[in-house]
Amino acid sequence: MNINALQTLLFVPANRPERFATALSSGADAVIIDLEDAVPAADKDAARNMLANWLTEQPPASVLVRINGTGSPWFNQDMALCRSDAVAAVVVPKAEDAEALAELAHVTDKPLLPFIESARALARLDAIASANGVARLLFGQLDMALDLAMDYPPPPGEPDDQAPFLPIRSQLVVCSRAHDLAAPLDAVYTAFHDDAGLQAYVREGMKLGFGGVLLIHPRQVAPAVQAMAPTPAQVAWAGRGLAAEQRVNGAVVAVNEQMVDSPVMARARRILRQDGQR
Structure with missing residues (x-):
C-alpha cells in the first residue's frame, strides 16, 4: 500500500467485523479500522481481540488501524496489535507529542498518520510533522472545534460554514509541504447522505491543497472520487x-x-x- 497516494480512506468500527468486508469492497483507497471513537469503552478489549484474530487472515499491509490515544488504558495493547503484518500504517488520535510518535513508530515499525485536532497540536505542528515515522497529517475537525470552543457543528438545517477552519486547514497543507510529506487528508464530512455537500467540501479541500479525504460511510466513496477528478x-x-x-x-x-x-x-x-x- 502506497500511503502517499491514498485519497479516500474509509473508517469502519473495530467492534463491527461484519462490516469489514463491505468496507474493503467499497472502492475506497484504504480502510481504517477504528479502535478509538467508534468503540465504546466497555467494548474496547473485545473489539481488539476480534480485530487481532481477523488480521491473522489478511494479506500484508492491507488495512490501517486507528488506535486509542497514548494516555489511554488501551494504548499499549493497541500498539502491540499494530505490529501485525496486515497493518499498513497506524492512525494516531489527538497527536501532540513528537517524541511519543517517534517511539510508537519504532515499536510498531509502521508509518504513522497523526490526527491534528487540538490547539496544542497546532502549536507543535512542525515537530509532529518532522517526527520519525510520520507519513501524513490528518485533520480532526470536530475535536478541533471542541478544543477551541468554536460554534460548530451547526444545528440541522443551518448552513455548514467551513470558513472558520480555513486557516487551520491551510496550516496543515503548508506544514506538510515544508516537511516533504504527502498532502494531508481532510476531515470527515458527517452528513453521509448529502452527496452534493460532500462534493463541495472535497473540492474546497482540493483547492486548499489537501490530498484526499476521510470518509465514514461506504456510500461516500463514489461522490468523493468524482469530486477529486478534474472537471x-x-x-x-x-x-x-x-x-x-x-x-x-x-x-x-x-x-x-x-x-x-x-x-x-x-x-x-x-x-x-x-x-x-x-
Whole structure:
C-alpha cells in the first residue's frame, strides 16, 4: 500500500467485523479500522481481540488501524496489535507529542498518520510533522472545534460554514509541504447522505491543497472520487494551455486573455495526469 497516494480512506468500527468486508469492497483507497471513537469503552478489549484474530487472515499491509490515544488504558495493547503484518500504517488520535510518535513508530515499525485536532497540536505542528515515522497529517475537525470552543457543528438545517477552519486547514497543507510529506487528508464530512455537500467540501479541500479525504460511510466513496477528478473544463483548459506552450516552444503565452507561464503549465500537466489516471 502506497500511503502517499491514498485519497479516500474509509473508517469502519473495530467492534463491527461484519462490516469489514463491505468496507474493503467499497472502492475506497484504504480502510481504517477504528479502535478509538467508534468503540465504546466497555467494548474496547473485545473489539481488539476480534480485530487481532481477523488480521491473522489478511494479506500484508492491507488495512490501517486507528488506535486509542497514548494516555489511554488501551494504548499499549493497541500498539502491540499494530505490529501485525496486515497493518499498513497506524492512525494516531489527538497527536501532540513528537517524541511519543517517534517511539510508537519504532515499536510498531509502521508509518504513522497523526490526527491534528487540538490547539496544542497546532502549536507543535512542525515537530509532529518532522517526527520519525510520520507519513501524513490528518485533520480532526470536530475535536478541533471542541478544543477551541468554536460554534460548530451547526444545528440541522443551518448552513455548514467551513470558513472558520480555513486557516487551520491551510496550516496543515503548508506544514506538510515544508516537511516533504504527502498532502494531508481532510476531515470527515458527517452528513453521509448529502452527496452534493460532500462534493463541495472535497473540492474546497482540493483547492486548499489537501490530498484526499476521510470518509465514514461506504456510500461516500463514489461522490468523493468524482469530486477529486478534474472537471471537463479543467481538462479542456489544460489541453489548450499545453498546445499553446508547444507552439511557442515553452515561452510565456496568452491563452484566453490569461498569461500562461511555467507554474501554470506545471498545473496543466498535473491535471492531465490526473485525468489519465481515471
